[in-house]
Amino acid sequence: MPELRKDPVTGRWVIIAVERTKRPDDFRVVPTPPRGPSSCPFCEGSETSTPPEIAALREPGSAPNGPGWRARVIPNKFPSLMIEGELDKRGEGIYDRMNGVGAHEVIIETPRHDLGLADLPADRIREVLWLYRERLLDLRKDHRLIYGLLFKNAGVQAGASLEHTHSQLIMTPIVPFRVAQEIQGAKLFFDYRGRCIFCDIIQQEIGSGDRLVINEKNFIAFEPYAARFPFETWILPKRHLSHYEATDDSLLGELAFVLKTTLKKIEVSVSNPPYNYLVHTSPLNVGPIEHYHWHFEIIPRITRVAGFEWGTGFYINPVPPENAARYLRDAVV
Amino acid sequence: MPELRKDPVTGRWVIIAVERTKRPDDFRVVPTPPRGPSSCPFCEGSETSTPPEIAALREPGSAPNGPGWRARVIPNKFPSLMIEGELDKRGEGIYDRMNGVGAHEVIIETPRHDLGLADLPADRIREVLWLYRERLLDLRKDHRLIYGLLFKNAGVQAGASLEHTHSQLIMTPIVPFRVAQEIQGAKLFFDYRGRCIFCDIIQQEIGSGDRLVINEKNFIAFEPYAARFPFETWILPKRHLSHYEATDDSLLGELAFVLKTTLKKIEVSVSNPPYNYLVHTSPLNVGPIEHYHWHFEIIPRITRVAGFEWGTGFYINPVPPENAARYLRDAVV
Numbered sequence: 177m178p179e180l181r182k183d184p185v186t187g188r189w190v191i192i193a194v195e196r197t198k199r200p201d202d203f204r205v206v207p208t209p210p211r212g213p214s215s216c217p218f219c220e221g222s223e224t225s226t227p228p229e230i231a232a233l234r235e236p237g238s239a240p241n242g243p244g245w246r247a248r249v250i251p252n253k254f255p256s257l258m259i260e261g262e263l264d265k266r267g268e269g270i271y272d273r274m275n276g277v278g279a280h281e282v283i284i285e286t287p288r289h290d291l292g293l294a295d296l297p298a299d300r301i302r303e304v305l306w307l308y309r310e311r312l313l314d315l316r317k318d319h320r321l322i323y324g325l326l327f328k329n330a331g332v333q334a335g336a337s338l339e340h341t342h343s344q345l346i347m348t349p350i351v352p353f354r355v356a357q358e359i360q361g362a363k364l365f366f367d368y369r370g371r372c373i374f375c376d377i378i379q380q381e382i383g384s385g386d387r388l389v390i391n392e393k394n395f396i397a398f399e400p401y402a403a404r405f406p407f408e409t410w411i412l413p414k415r416h417l418s419h420y421e422a423t424d425d426s427l428l429g430e431l432a433f434v435l436k437t438t439l440k441k442i443e444v445s446v447s448n449p450p451y452n453y454l455v456h457t458s459p460l461n462v463g464p465i466e467h468y469h470w471h472f473e474i475i476p477r478i479t480r481v482a483g484f485e486w487g488t489g490f491y492i493n494p495v496p497p498e499n500a501a502r503y504l505r506d507a508v509v
Numbered sequence: 510m511p512e513l514r515k516d517p518v519t520g521r522w523v524i525i526a527v528e529r530t531k532r533p534d535d536f537r538v539v540p541t542p543p544r545g546p547s548s549c550p551f552c553e554g555s556e557t558s559t560p561p562e563i564a565a566l567r568e569p570g571s572a573p574n575g576p577g578w579r580a581r582v583i584p585n586k587f588p589s590l591m592i593e594g595e596l597d598k599r600g601e602g603i604y605d606r607m608n609g610v611g612a613h614e615v616i617i618e619t620p621r622h623d624l625g626l627a628d629l630p631a632d633r634i635r636e637v638l639w640l641y642r643e644r645l646l647d648l649r650k651d652h653r654l655i656y657g658l659l660f661k662n663a664g665v666q667a668g669a670s671l672e673h674t675h676s677q678l679i680m681t682p683i684v685p686f687r688v689a690q691e692i693q694g695a696k697l698f699f700d701y702r703g704r705c706i707f708c709d710i711i712q713q714e715i716g717s718g719d720r721l722v723i724n725e726k727n728f729i730a731f732e733p734y735a736a737r738f739p740f741e742t743w744i745l746p747k748r749h750l751s752h753y754e755a756t757d758d759s760l761l762g763e764l765a766f767v768l769k770t771t772l773k774k775i776e777v778s779v780s781n782p783p784y785n786y787l788v789h790t791s792p793l794n795v796g797p798i799e800h801y802h803w804h805f806e807i808i809p810r811i812t813r814v815a816g817f818e819w820g821t822g823f824y825i826n827p828v829p830p831e832n833a834a835r836y837l838r839d840a841v842v
Contacts, residue, residue: 179829181734181735182735183733183734183735184694184698184706184710184734184735185691185694185695185698185706185707186687186690186691186694187694188735188737188822188824189735189823190735190736190737190823190824190825190826191823191824191825191826192735192736192826192829192830193825193826193827193828193829256825268734269713269716269717270706270709270710270713271713271734271735325817325821325823327817327820327821329815329817334815335813335815335817344817346823348823352821352822352823353821353822353823354519354820354821354822354823355821357519357822358518358519361517361518361519361520362518365517365518373517373518373603374518376603377517377603380602380603380604383602384602400516401514401516401517401601401604402514402515402516402517402521402522402523402525402604403523403525404521404523452815452817452820454817454820454821473820475820480668482662482667482668482785484658484660484662484668484677484785484787485668485819486808486818486819487660487687487785487787487806487808488658488660488685488686488687488688488787489521489685489686489687489690490522490523490524490658490681490685490686490687491521491523491524492523492524492526492589493523493524493525493526494526495526496525496526497525
């Protein structure tokens with residue numbers, strides 16, 4: 177069973193895979209995933225190479241764990257957290273730990289090996305976004321799970337261990353550190369001004385236009401003012417909404433269009449970089465809140481991040497977000 | 510002039526190099542620094558290839574900016590922050606910015622190209638640690654500079670842009686985010702219990718011994734309980750001391766021995782990995798404080814960190830720190 181441990185100074189939780197007993201040298205070589213569809217467990221026809229599916233969008237008449245699907249959710253074969261067991265929160269002197277209870281699922285976005293997420297028709301992307309929501313709605317019934325973290329690693333340099341396009345959902349019994357910080361900062365702002373800080377940011381970004389990439393009826397994409405990374409891009413719903421899983425069906429089509437267009441613009445502007453995205457949303461165990469606003473953070477992996485940067489939280493970004501926004505606005509997709 | 514910008518939600522500051530106007534594609538290729546001593550600006554005899562030296566440890570009779578030195582401090586040729594000018598703190602709507610005033614220096618640890626820091630005799634390492642201190646003492650006279658961040662990138666994968674072993678010092682007009690979080694967490698602990706949390710950690714680590722690597726008279730090296738990375742190792746002075754620059758001469762020799770031994774043990778255990786280290790110390794503009802304790806954090810770059818991890822602050826560490834400590838204790842150096 178993995179273990180969650182809390183740094184006593186900062187309060188940050190870390191997942192420690194305590195049961196593995198590899199030799200140190202096993203960690204020296206970062207394996208490069210095989211390329212191409214042969215032996216890919218995520219391709220159509222290889223359904224039995226994965227754990228049995230949890231959910232899928234299927235053609236009428238097709239059977240679970242066989243071909244005929246458009247998108248498919250499976251448990252991660254090598255989960256970071258385990259669904260079984262109790263949290264068993266305990267102290268160890270001044271330290272705090274709990275069992276690594278949670279869930280780790282994989283969303284296979286298409287049966288095709290040769291396409292990235294942004295290559296799919298917007299309507300297929302809408303279905304993936306719909307699946308994200310349905311998994312959160314299903315898993316929040318388990319009251320041990322406090323947070324659902326949706327993310328995507330696209331490309332080996334972005335941490336993808338399989339080439340076939342997929343996203344992941346990690347359900348945790350605590351709120352991840354950086355999300356907790358965002359919520360805390362947003363709460364301070366709200367307590368002082370009575371407004372959601374993200375709603376204020378949206379208003380200022382639309383007003384100035386300098387960092388805007390896409391401005392649609394219900395969603396905007398822009399480069400954040402204090403972007404940590406070149407071409408870091410956020411997507412937010414314009415109307416205040418604290419929880420991703422509360423996003424109405426009627427909005428998912430436009431969100432799919434904005435996400436696809438943003439990813440394509442980044443592809444064109446920066447020669448198809450590896451990237452990550454994360455969905456920051458509110459904890460599952462609180463109702464709608466006025467001070468936090470769900471959003472996508474897209475991070476192209478262009479510059480090499482030195483340990484300095486993760487060690488200090490002090491990022492050096494060589495591309496002003498205003499310049500990045502101009503390139504992205506001008507990119508024809 | 511670079512610009513410091515504050516993320517309005519979390520309060521994190523970012524350095525934005527606003528004056529550069531590269532094309533996006535310039536960021537696609539991460540240049541690999543040339544290998545070997547030919548044309549290395551940090552080698553003995555190439556002193557005129559660098560900006561003029563700020564400080565150096567020299568043989569009697571040798572002239573500045575010529576051969577005959579053991580360690581040398583120079584301004585970074587491509588500084589992240591600039592020493593000239595005023596901070597000019599300003600708002601931009603809800604955002605906050607200031608000029609990127611600061612300093613960025615390079616400490617060349619040896620004239621020899623073929624050695625890493627840990628290969629140097631302990632007495633030479635002691636001199637490097639002494640230089641760290643002297644630079645902080647000198648730069649803190651500039652009251653615009655609030656924090657001095659000493660760090661080392663060793664190896665290309667750890668972000669080193671030159672092969673020749675060196676450390677860096679970035680002086681900032683703000684306290685870096687993660688250091689600020691540590692200080693804040695330590696302050697909360699102190700306010701509640703009246704003790705330094707790091708002193709408590711030292712006591713518990715010596716008591717249990719499970720994560721101890723080196724236990725000398727004045728310093729210990731251990732794997733932190735909630736280590737984010739495999740073989741992450743911290744070095745702390747046993748007696749409470751808030752500021753690195755207040756470390757007495759009489760302690761620097763033992764610190765050099767512990768740092769050298771720790772780095773060598775990591776080299777032997779994990780096949781000479783790239784690594785970073787950071788010195789976390791108290792802000793320069795406060796006197797000795799009871800709640801914060803300076804320390805080294807050494808981070809071998811073994812696993813690939815996915816954007817997920819920097820995007821969320823939620824780290825997954827596949828090597829329990831107790832196992833890593835056992836390997837390091839057993840490593841013969």
